Each structure stands twice: as C-alpha cells, then as structure tokens.
C-alpha cells in the first residue's frame with residue numbers, strides 16, 4: 001500500500017517539518033509543476049481582489065513555500081503588502097534575503113499551533129496553496145487560518161482532488177482498487193508519501209500528504225462563517241495520469257450562522 005493510516009497527528013507534523021527542512025534547497029531551486037498550472041487563475045483572482053479593495057492589497061500566504069505568490073504579485077504589478085508564513089525557518093531565511101523590499105515580510109508560524117495576534121483580521125486575501133493537505137490537525141489549522149481573514153476578505157485555497165492524488169501514486173489498476181477501498185474506509189485519516197512533481201518529471205524527493213476532500217474544507221469554512229464565492233477545477237495530465245486542481249475562494253460573511 002502507498003497510503004498509511006494517520007495515528008499520531010503531532011508525530012506526522014514533526015516528520016513533515018523534518019522532511020521540509022531536508023528539502024529546502026531542492027524546493028527553492030526546482031521548477032515545480034503546479035505553479036504554471038495554477039498561476040493564471042491565481043493572477044485573475046488576485047487582480048480582481050485588488051480591484052475590489054481599491055487600495056493596497058494585503059495578502060497573507062500560509063505555507064508560503066518558495067513564495068511564488070509574491071513573485072506573481074510583482075509580475076502582475078498588483079499594489080501589495082505580502083506576508084509569507086511558513087514553519088520551515090531555513091526556507092524563510094532564504095526568502096528574506098531574496099525579497100528585502102518594504103512590502104514583503106516573512107514570519108515563522110506553525111499554522112497548526114497558532115496565528116500571531118497581530119496578524120488577526122489582516123488579510124484581504126488569505127491564501128493556502130497546497131499546504132492544507134499536509135496538515136494533520138485540520139480543525140485547528142483551519143480555525144487559525146480564518147482568524148487572519150480581514151472583514152469582507154477572502155480565503156483562497158489551492159488543493160488537489162484526492163482521487164487524482166491516489167491515481168498518481170499507484171502503478172496499476174489493482175493497486176488503485178486497493179487504495180480506493182482504504183480511502184472509502186478511512187477517508188482523510190489516510191496519509192501518503194509522494195514524489196515531488198517537476199515540470200520535466202518526478203524528483204526523487206518526497207512530500208507528505210493527507211487525502212482530504214474539498215468538502216471537508218467547505219464544511220469548516222461554513223463553520224467559520226465563510227461563504228463560497230468562486231470554485232474552479234483545472235485538469236492536467238502527465239503520462240495519462242490526471243491531476244485535478246481545485247481552487248476555491250470563500251468570503252468572510254458574519255451573517256452566516258454556525259452549522
């Protein structure tokens with residue numbers, strides 16, 4: 001089996017952190033496959049959000065990785081204030097050297113533990129790009145994330161459909177069937193290690209993921225008074241293996257009751 005059951009959430013987070021620390025230089029230098037795939041939709045949404053606020057757009061990027069969102073804001077000439085959060089200090093040190101301009105800052109934050117008080121209600125757009133699916137304590141991480149959303153602000157999430165993630169892990173239909181029945185039984189209590197996708201193929205480096213379905217984020221978003229405003233799916237395939245990106249924007253709406 002390529003998946004395994006999640007038992008100890010804290011142990012998963014610790015091993016994920018160690019994995020990211022090992023992969024920092026690699027991730028910063030790599031030509032990652034997902035970025036060109038979602039860049040156009042991210043640009044469209046961020047441009048629209050900048051027009052909506054009609055002033056400098058504050059973007060809080062959670063699990064910022066190599067900060068491709070910041071590069072996008074610069075390339076698209078969007079008037080921004082950018083705060084990148086990540087739990088991997090080695091990545092942040094590099095990013096602080098690379099982006100020393102006044103509008104950009106980077107903070108060491110583990111979103112499964114807490115959001116710093118001064119970041120509460122600051123994000124016109126709070127982004128989680130491909131990070132939620134590696135967080136074991138999703139209710140806490142989601143709650144901490146939504147705290148960063150400013151009044152009328154948006155939460156923008158980039159995700160990969162778990163069935164296409166499963167398809168990318170297996171080597172045969174029989175293997176897929178076995179994984180599928182485990183997924184049916186355990187759902188998001190299943191985790192996996194996957195080779196990192198590069199534009200030219202796969203790297204011999206792993207990242208760790210958990211099989212969350214979009215519906216789980218949506219349930220939490222509703223609990224936190226967020227209303228779904230936009231949802232897109234983008235399908236890409238390599239070597240016959242589909243990868244379905246899911247992009248959602250929720251809007252802060254205090255009028256919604258908890259459900």
Ligand SMILES: C[S@@+](CC[C@H](N)C(=O)[O-])C[C@H]1O[C@@H](n2cnc3c(N)ncnc32)[C@H](O)[C@@H]1O
Pocket residue numbers: 013016020032062063064065066067068085086087088091109110111112128129130131134135207
């Ligand atoms: C798959 S990468 C995605 C990076 C970037 N957002 C992108 O789209 O390329 C996930 C990032 O989230 C960070 N991360 C993982 N768990 C985290 C946590 N609990 N708190 C903060 N950052 C975390 C990792 O260090 C890594 O940089």
